[in-house]
Amino acid sequence: MPRGYSVTISPAHLTAPADAVTVSDTGTTVLHIVTQAVSLGKGCSAQSEVTWARVSPASLTLHPGQSRTAHVHLTDVPSGRHDLGIVFETLGGKKGNVSVNGEVSAHMVVGTGGADPCSLSAPQHHASSMTLLLAVSAILALVAIVAIGALLTGRRRGAHHR
């Protein structure tokens, strides 16, 4: 039995125009959660809130076992690809010297085109899958062409011998 709070969000990844993220209280305490959309500044700068994306509801309360779906709203998205963190922050208590907040964030990809210079590794995964598929296709096509060429050459030689 967890002694603190427990939060699950699903999906962990989404790509616009998908906009729904479900948050669940998987523990035994009531959760007070605030939401926000931040730019994933990994590799460039600290995470920062973006003005063109917002999450609704902005705050919610969940009882143990409850779930709720939040939606991401995009307005006037800057051109290019952007990696956002859709953040669900559970606020800490006030009983001790230290109050501990817990954030769980989904990774949302918005837009297309050149990779966000601060983006995470997601685009490389998609790129590598496509590259692999093309490479396999090219190899199979090459093998087929060589085999057919060998077959035709063999037949010509057979005809010359005859």
Add this chain to the structure above:
Amino acid sequence: MRKLLIAAMMVLGVLVGLVAAVPAFATCAPGSGDAVNACAAVPQSITLTGLTADIDFGSVSPGTTGTVTGAEAYTASTNDSKGYDLTVTGSGPTLPCSVGMSGGGFCGTLGGGSADVLPNKNDLTITETASAAGTLLPGNAASSGVTIQATTSASSNSYSEDWALSVPATQEADSYTETFTYKLQAN
């Protein structure tokens, strides 16, 4: 010419077969005739379990170190193939008592200025004793926090932490508080 046409068609057939085969791995096809296809969708998710909302050092005498063994014990998990980043960060220079103090600190409630703060940089140590074992110094981290662990595949890890707060011999008598945030981000 006819042989060339046949050869081209064979190459095209190989490529079409390859492309057609890809969706078969990705989707559940409907059953046909007497065949029944069993299909299960596993949703992708990320979970933080068991994080304690408060840590209490109690009364710590000047010139000594207060410790809370097992201050935090929690689990981070995801079935996402890209893994997660887990960080912890202090308040940073946002509290009145720690303006300009990178890494934040424990603020006294009496508001005695710079003398009424326990800087995380000087005084706080977090020791991971389970996954990612080692010592963390959140006060030395940038505002984005200190990384506890970064994974690159589906993973579930349990963390246990001992916290230690060193109080200088001349520290003002007061009640000190600070806020930390654990961030679990899907990669």
